Amino acid sequence: xxxxxxxxxxxxxxxxxxxxxxxxxxxxxxxxxxxxxxxxxxxxxxxxxxxxxxxxxxxxxxxxxxxxxxxxxxxxxxxxxxxxxxxxxxxxxxxxxxxxxxxxxxxxxxxxxxxxxxxxxxxxxxxxxxxxxxxxxxxxxxxxxxxxxxxxxxxxxxxxxxxxxxxxxxxxxxxxxxxxxxxxxxxxxxxxxxxxxxxxxxxxxxxxxxxxxxxxxxxxxxxxxxxxxxxxxxxxxxxxxxxxxxxxxxxxxxxxxxxxxxxxxxxxxxxxxxxxxxxxxxxxxxxxxxxxxxxxxxxxxxxx
Numbered sequence: 001x002x003x004x005x006x007x008x009x010x011x012x013x014x015x016x017x018x019x020x021x022x023x024x025x026x027x028x029x030x031x032x033x034x035x036x037x038x039x040x041x042x043x044x045x046x047x048x049x050x051x052x053x054x055x056x057x058x059x060x061x062x063x064x065x066x067x068x069x070x071x072x073x074x075x076x077x078x079x080x081x082x083x084x085x086x087x088x089x090x091x092x093x094x095x096x097x098x099x100x101x102x103x104x105x106x107x108x109x110x111x112x113x114x115x116x117x118x119x120x121x122x123x124x125x126x127x128x129x130x131x132x133x134x135x136x137x138x139x140x141x142x143x144x145x146x147x148x149x150x151x152x153x154x155x156x157x158x159x160x161x162x163x164x165x166x167x168x169x170x171x172x173x174x175x176x177x178x179x180x181x182x183x184x185x186x187x188x189x190x191x192x193x194x195x196x197x198x199x200x201x202x203x204x205x206x207x208x209x210x211x212x213x214x215x216x217x218x219x220x221x222x223x224x225x226x227x228x229x230x231x232x233x234x235x236x237x238x239x240x241x242x243x244x245x246x247x248x249x250x251x252x253x254x255x256x257x258x259x260x261x262x263x264x265x266x267x268x269x270x271x272x273x274x275x276x277x278x279x280x281x282x283x284x285x286x287x288x289x290x291x292x293x294x295x296x297x298x299x300x301x302x303x304x
Contacts, residue, residue, distance in 0.1 A: 005240045006287065012232040013248045017255025019225035021263070025217040029207040032084020033196030035221075036077060038208075040190035042222020043230070047183045050227075058180055067172035068181070072188025074165035079158035080189070081196055086158070089151025096253045098155040100133050103246040103286070105163030110242060114167045121285045122243065129250040129282025136254055136275030159249075166242035174238060182230045244287045250279045 026035050051057070087095050103126055110116030173181050197203050207214045236245035254276050261268050 076189025077192025125285030132278025
């Protein structure tokens, strides 16, 4: 795995870790479906602005629409609504642990249905990362199953969809540009979550025009937490692997705690450092040893 991909993974985790704060700000004003709809909308606007500045266009005839619609639904609208529902029934710690089953689903689905090969280092990496997450959150594993079973199932289904969509994008969207992938999947997510928002929730644009904090939260959540984050995510899928890209779910709780320290002056315990060390070891094992570039490799051979 290239060294630069580890940097992208950490940056992605920092962005998604900060997204939790934006969601907390927005929950008093909007329900999960409405947040997902407006989040996608702001992300789409950011991408369109980027395309306008770069003078890029969409190759509509070259896009595999069936896979991209499926990936869009399974990567955005459906899991966002399921996670929003589950977090009303689960503790934040349990939700974080269940969310971190995404890399496990990704690897299992890859091996069973997508011809992916695994090795003991990947499984060891997943195990170490999951153990590190338990240490970071100071969670007793025996208490996880005492939470609401409906919320428990909803979160697991969401992570299953995340793993499936990651493998589908790796297999079917390799020839689609990052701009096209992000724009189209967010558009599908916007439509799917819009059905939920307008059909089953009270929806109003009033908070957007009456509260500047709400607008700033959606800019952070949509422009950065969706547009920029999905650029990074799909780049990791295309240039790395589906399994490696989903390891961000192990780092997200850590980065959320770091944001809490920086923005809210929340205390940091030793368990964060110990757990982070385990998670980073897990990420390293799952991604494999950083490979030397051809130029460096050739230079080394000449010197030898």
